[in-house]
Amino acid sequence: MASAPPLETGTLVGYPPPPSYDEALGSNPMYPAGPYAPADMKAPVPPYPPQDYSQMYPPTPAQQGQPVTTPVVSVQTVYVQPGLLFGDVAVQAHCPVCQQNVITRLEHTSGALVWLSCAGLAIFGCIYGCCLIPFCLDNLKDVTHYCPNCSSVLGSHRRL
Template sequence: MGQPAPAHNPITVQTVYVQQPVVFYDRPVQMRCPSCNQMIVTRLSYDSGALTWLSCGGLFLLGCIAGCCLIPFCIDALKDVDHTCPNCSALLGSYKRL
């Protein structure tokens, strides 16, 4: 009654780490940089975007023609925000106002 010995097959276990997606707004974000793998707080830079240009056009149409329609280009709260790593300067994400 020779039953064959059970085969010892090794069990392979794979661990998967799920990282929550980072949501970028107009404030710095603490995160792990995917480029340099360091824990960082993002550095912000501001660029003129759609809201800046629409604000400028709206002021121009309201009669602000003596250069006052350019005021939105001086206000960071109307600009898009780019998040970069302070260590490796990689662009990590952007926040578009519109």
């Protein structure tokens, strides 16, 4: 007949087993056996000594009785014009020279598209003055946007 294997213990070989729950409570004076501690038992020592109160931040001038002065803060306004596209119509823009919000003044000038369309009309036989029609049409010319106050250039729109 086969026998059962030997029981394994949870202790290391050569060392005594740990005390039971009742032995541990009875031998340690910090944990009394009953629900109430005896009257002659001292309270456990706190792990850290109590510290004196100290203020974390220095006192403000108002707490010290001194007059309070407010600092002067200067604010600089920055105008950012994201996505401002200069086309063939007047737009509202901020002029960096005179610092005003203005509606731009337009000037039309003959650009590459006017000259190419004039040459194309001349090639197709419109030599007797009809090839000069593109110089009269503002829709074919380049557009320059100016500030109406200080006449500085704010942007331009090229057809080609």
